[in-house]
Amino acid sequence: MRVLAQIPHPRTMTQVTNTVRFVLDGRIVEAQGERRTTTVLDYLREQLHRTGTKEGCAEGDCGACVVMVGELNDAGNAVNYVPVNACIQLLPTLDGKSVKTVESLKKPDGTLHPVQDEMIKCHGSQCGFCTPGIVMSLVNLVQVVPQPNRQQITDSLSGNLCRCTGYKPIIDAATKACARKADLPIDDQADIPLLKDIARSKVPTLSLDGDIIVQPVVRTKKGNEFVSPATLAEVADYLVKNPSTTLLAGSTEIGLQVNKQFKRPEHIMYLGNVAELKRVTDTPKAWRMGATVSLTQVEALIAEAYPDFAEVLRRFGSPPIRSTATLAGNIANGSPIGDSMPCLMALGATLVLRRGDKNRTVALDQFYTGQKSNVLQPGEFIEAIECPKPVAGQVFRAHKVSKRFEQDISATCAAITYSLKAGKLSGVKLAYNGLAPSPCRAPKLEAVLEGKAPTDVTAADLDAAIAASFVARDGLRATWAYRSLVARNLVLEFIEEHTPEVA
Numbered sequence: 314m315r316v317l318a319q320i321p322h323p324r325t326m327t328q329v330t331n332t333v334r335f336v337l338d339g340r341i342v343e344a345q346g347e348r349r350t351t352t353v354l355d356y357l358r359e360q361l362h363r364t365g366t367k368e369g370c371a372e373g374d375c376g377a378c379v380v381m382v383g384e385l386n387d388a389g390n391a392v393n394y395v396p397v398n399a400c401i402q403l404l405p406t407l408d409g410k411s412v413k414t415v416e417s418l419k420k421p422d423g424t425l426h427p428v429q430d431e432m433i434k435c436h437g438s439q440c441g442f443c444t445p446g447i448v449m450s451l452v453n454l455v456q457v458v459p460q461p462n463r464q465q466i467t468d469s470l471s472g473n474l475c476r477c478t479g480y481k482p483i484i485d486a487a488t489k490a491c492a493r494k495a496d497l498p499i500d501d502q503a504d505i506p507l508l509k510d511i512a513r514s515k516v517p518t519l520s521l522d523g524d525i526i527v528q529p530v531v532r533t534k535k536g537n538e539f540v541s542p543a544t545l546a547e548v549a550d551y552l553v554k555n556p557s558t559t560l561l562a563g564s565t566e567i568g569l570q571v572n573k574q575f576k577r578p579e580h581i582m583y584l585g586n587v588a589e590l591k592r593v594t595d596t597p598k599a600w601r602m603g604a605t606v607s608l609t610q611v612e613a614l615i616a617e618a619y620p621d622f623a624e625v626l627r628r629f630g631s632p633p634i635r636s637t638a639t640l641a642g643n644i645a646n647g648s649p650i651g652d653s654m655p656c657l658m659a660l661g662a663t664l665v666l667r668r669g670d671k672n673r674t675v676a677l678d679q680f681y682t683g684q685k686s687n688v689l690q691p692g693e694f695i696e697a698i699e700c701p702k703p704v705a706g707q708v709f710r711a712h713k714v715s716k717r718f719e720q721d722i723s724a725t726c727a728a729i730t731y732s733l734k735a736g737k738l739s740g741v742k743l744a745y746n747g748l749a750p751s752p753c754r755a756p757k758l759e760a761v762l763e764g765k766a767p768t769d770v771t772a773a774d775l776d777a778a779i780a781a782s783f784v785a786r787d788g789l790r791a792t793w794a795y796r797s798l799v800a801r802n803l804v805l806e807f808i809e810e811h812t813p814e815v816a
């Protein structure tokens with residue numbers, strides 16, 4: 314196949330020479346000859362000797378590795394940052410982006426960032442191992458929310474574990490730093506032109522025959538590739554040709570598979586640079602969320618309409634997890650205790666699936682065929698998730714039960730929608746995680762509820778429906794006795810609490 318020589322983009326050179334280019338503190342770093350699964354953390358520490366960024370757990374839990382990753386805004390005049398767990402992000406995802414580590418913060422004259430300075434003054438650091446991650450979480454917060462309240466400060470630290478301080482001096486330091494408004498923004502003006510220089514191509518490369526050629530960011534001698542296309546057409550085309558490719562979105566599952574199970578997928582396709590997949594379409598009846606819309610974005614989008622869903626998402630992982638993790642990744646991964654799915658199923662969400670140039674729509678409650686298996690065909694992927702908006706009189710409730718409030722996995726999470734017609738429950742949709750091999754609706758429980766006044770629903774009827782619906786199985790997170798009791802009590806609470814408001 315002949316390749317058009319006249320496609321004049323600088324990416325062509327760097328892509329075929331296996332170079333990942335990113336901006337670090339006013340210079341372009343060209344990472345050459347790295348593996349497609351090298352993590353950002355390993356590269357920062359081992360190649361750039363930025364050892365301020367620490368490795369604690371290597372699985373996104375402790376926050377010792379938090380750095381900020383930035384992308385140019387649409388206007389091209391500022392950088393938008395998100396906090397990221399460097400231990401589970403793969404280096405080639407940085408191509409075209411910028412990174413800030415704890416070493417980025419000190420000014421040339423030695424002045425520390427107010428967050429660092431106040432951490433010292435308030436004794437916010439003892440052994441110091443957690444400190445760089447905590448500083449980066451707080452610095453990221455004040456870039457996005459210049460005057461955070463106490464709740465926002467504590468939320469921003471929910472993914473940073475500190476075994477020494479008890480957190481109070483850290484929160485005091487953050488509060489004091491916020492008073493020094495003028496010094497909070499980091500100086501990244503020099504990065505902006507460099508980010509433009511290394512911007513990834515927004516159009517596919519075509520052969521003379523008009524075929525799409527997806528250029529790899531990394532290509533090994535064995536022919537294994539890390540590709541990072543810019544368009545939906547490239548994604549679809551590459552997947553049809555290479556159906557065993559591992560899709561990579563937020564990397565909060567894949568990063569663990571690389572670190573903990575030592576998986577080395579042959580071909581990896583990163584979806585984070587595809588403009589169409591980042592898009593949210595807001596119509597009067599629904600939101601259509603592209604497959605790489607992050608959980609942080611989803612939380613903001615649905616918070617007003619569905620506060621309980623937003624609360625479930627606020628308790629999902631931590632800010633660095635939510636800023637990268639996607640709904641599509643949560644759904645495709647299909648964990649039995651995946652948290653977004655009960656909410657989306659109760660709301661009647663649908664998935665837009667794509668293979669080649671063909672789309673089909675599948676209701677989320679019809680997506681799973683068993684534990685971690687689903688209806689996706691080889692070469693098919695989730696293009697978008699459509700979540701209906703509330704209709705008049707509709708009640709939506711959801712709650713996640715876990716041992717800890719934040720950064721913990723569900724024992725079970727339940728969600729329900731219904732309305733009341735003449736005092737009777739109507740249009741009931743109820744879904745759970747943690748009770749079956751995959752998150753699912755509970756039609757036998759729905760049947761118990763449908764058409765009844767909330768006061769006529771009995772615990773015994775719900776218990777019988779739970780026993781008839783699920784195989785009793787104790788799990789690592791909870792016994793069956795506990796889970797089934799919680800599953801029943803959540804329903805009772807959901808229908809009792811809202812009856813007076815709706816009636």
Ligand SMILES: Cc1cc2nc3c(=O)[nH]c(=O)nc-3n(C[C@H](O)[C@H](O)[C@H](O)COP(=O)(O)OP(=O)(O)OC[C@H]3O[C@@H](n4cnc5c(N)ncnc54)[C@H](O)[C@@H]3O)c2cc1C
Pocket residue numbers: 372373374559560561562563564565566567568569584604628629630631634637638639640641642643644645646650651652653693694695696720721722723
């Ligand atoms: C510290 C930590 C805390 C967590 N807490 C929670 C929690 O509270 N609740 C919870 O439910 N989960 C939790 N998770 C799991 C994880 O964060 C979620 O499942 C997340 O939504 C995965 O999304 P991602 O974009 O990071 O997926 P990735 O890791 O990028 O991919 C996950 C899977 O989805 C596939 N995939 C991605 N995009 C697509 C697509 N468009 N089409 C088809 N397949 C696709 C990938 O190939 C892969 O198999 C946690 C994980 C960590 C590390």
Ligand code: FES
Pocket residue numbers: 367368369370371372373374375376377378379398399400401
């Ligand atoms: S090392 Fe623990 S979150 Fe990355």
Ligand code: FES
Pocket residue numbers: 437438439440441442443444474475476477478
């Ligand atoms: S200061 Fe020791 S872990 Fe936080």
